[in-house]
Amino acid sequence: MNVLFGNELTRRYKDSGVVSTSLHPGFVQTEFLRDVPDWLVPISQAVSSLFARSEFEGAKTQIMAATAPEYENVGGLYFDSCAPRQPNKLALDEGLAAAFWEKSEEAIQKELPVQAAEEGVAAEEEHVFEDAVEA
Secondary structure, three states: OHHHHHHHHHHHHHHHOOOOEEEEOOOEOOOOOOOOOHHHHHHHHHHHHHHOEOHHHHHHHHHHHHHOHHHOOOOOEEEEOOEEOOOOHHHHOHHHHHHHHHHHHHHHHHHOOHHHHHHHHHHHHHHHHHHHHHO
């Protein structure tokens, strides 16, 4: 879903200078298993120590995708292990991406009235900007 959404974001806003890149950091040894039951801790630690990347190794793809000059202003890419990769073909389906975008907008509109949100955000942004200028 992230690839679909990211590609649609790029399609819709690239002319405004907004691009999106998707990536898979791999199996990274973090605290994501911290809430497993006590009996599962030794197993999860063993699996992590054998197969998981360190946090440093796991961050490399994100850092490369965000800073590599050759990918600046290029959207719609998918990275894995510090290289562009071909995602699942469903992730490249423009019709599916547009439908996902529309359904996402509908879900948000049900939870948050758009006009009120826009007015609230605009007023909040002005207030923050004024405070920063005065400081």
